[in-house]
Amino acid sequence: xxxxxxxxxxxxxxxxxxxxxxxxxxxxxxxxxxxxxxxxxxxxxxxxxxxxxxxxxxxxxxxxxxxxxxxxxxxxxxxxxxxxxxxxxxxxxxxxxxxxxxxxxx
Amino acid sequence: xxxxxxxxxxxxxxxxxxxxxxxxxxxxxxxxxxxxxxxxxxxxxxxxxxxxxxxxxxxxxxxxxxxxxxxxxxxxxxxxxxxxxxxxxxxxxxxxxxxxxxxxxxxxxxxxxxxxxxxxxxxxxxxxxxxxxxxxxxxxxxxxxxxxxxxxxxxxxxxxxxxxxxxxxxxxxxxxxxxxxxxxxxxxxxxxxxxxxxxxxxxxxxxxxxxxxxxxxxxxx
Numbered sequence: 001x002x003x004x005x006x007x008x009x010x011x012x013x014x015x016x017x018x019x020x021x022x023x024x025x026x027x028x029x030x031x032x033x034x035x036x037x038x039x040x041x042x043x044x045x046x047x048x049x050x051x052x053x054x055x056x057x058x059x060x061x062x063x064x065x066x067x068x069x070x071x072x073x074x075x076x077x078x079x080x081x082x083x084x085x086x087x088x089x090x091x092x093x094x095x096x097x098x099x100x101x102x103x104x105x106x
Numbered sequence: 107x108x109x110x111x112x113x114x115x116x117x118x119x120x121x122x123x124x125x126x127x128x129x130x131x132x133x134x135x136x137x138x139x140x141x142x143x144x145x146x147x148x149x150x151x152x153x154x155x156x157x158x159x160x161x162x163x164x165x166x167x168x169x170x171x172x173x174x175x176x177x178x179x180x181x182x183x184x185x186x187x188x189x190x191x192x193x194x195x196x197x198x199x200x201x202x203x204x205x206x207x208x209x210x211x212x213x214x215x216x217x218x219x220x221x222x223x224x225x226x227x228x229x230x231x232x233x234x235x236x237x238x239x240x241x242x243x244x245x246x247x248x249x250x251x252x253x254x255x256x257x258x259x260x261x262x263x264x265x266x267x268x269x270x271x272x273x274x275x276x277x278x279x280x281x282x283x284x285x286x287x288x289x290x291x292x293x294x295x296x297x298x299x300x301x302x303x304x305x306x307x308x309x310x311x312x313x314x315x316x317x318x319x320x321x322x323x324x325x326x327x
Contacts, residue, residue: 004197014188018191018244045197046197066262068201068208071255071258075161089151089158092151092260093264096264
């Protein structure tokens with residue numbers, strides 16, 4: 001049985017608690033890193049992470065990119081969308097094809 | 107030139123010919139794998155993008171609702187309301203194999219029978235905006251799970267495609283031409299050796315005939 005974790009600042013993620021997802025509010029980058037690594041070790045199936053939080057954990061997230069679990073999915077935080085999630089999808093296309101042939105125009 | 111290290115022997119030639127056949131077959135197979143992976147990847151990534159746009163819009167709307175809900179009640183009341191969730195989501199995962207790439211398939215089960223049983227608080231002390239906010243987030247949850255599945259699959263497939271592409275290129279532009287070059291080099295070297303030994307034999311034969319019959323002395327008379 002896997003967990004679904006939500007990681008980010010409290011204001012962005014507290015609503016997910018009502019749905020039954022495990023929320024892990026963090027305040028600073030060090031705490032975020034520690035929590036993220038612990039979650040990845042504990043075999044969380046999906047980790048939803050706010051874009052702001054993901055930006056400081058880029059290195060750690062990349063390490064788990066080619067593993068089956070956890071699936072690290074960026075979600076926009078309460079402070080708005082930075083476009084990092086969309087960029088992630090474009091990066092995948094770039095990695096696979098060599099250049100972004102699908103979404104280059106938008 | 108890569109050919110300087112090969113020893114021009116018949117054994118080496120046979121070995122290289124076998125290697126060329128294997129490399130050519132491997133190249134063809136890997137190319138097919140790459141094409142099929144790419145086809146599936148492009149479908150998947152389009153779906154991924156659509157889902158992501160939908161989820162991001164949904165979360166944005168939900169966040170807006172939550173901010174409004176938060177404005178209408180005290181921080182303490184809000185925290186209390188959401189402190190003990192009623193609902194829990196259990197996630198189980200199976201694997202699906204797509205062209206040798208293992209991709210996850212998530213399956214979720216809610217703890218209570220009714221998936222809409224999401225309100226973990228009595229309605230007396232919370233603002234009605236909170237109900238709407240929680241509902242809007244609950245509505246987006248199935249799409250979020252779907253997004254997790256597709257996005258992870260996309261990442262895994264992208265990595266595999268990159269690896270396969272590199273292998274195809276290495277075979278096509280390095281291994282196969284190099285082997286062909288070496289085979290050519292050995293063939294020519296062997297031919298050259300054969301010619302030189304033939305000439306040597308002819309020369310020896312001339313010398314032996316001269317020894318036996320003394321043609322040159324006879325010509326002198």
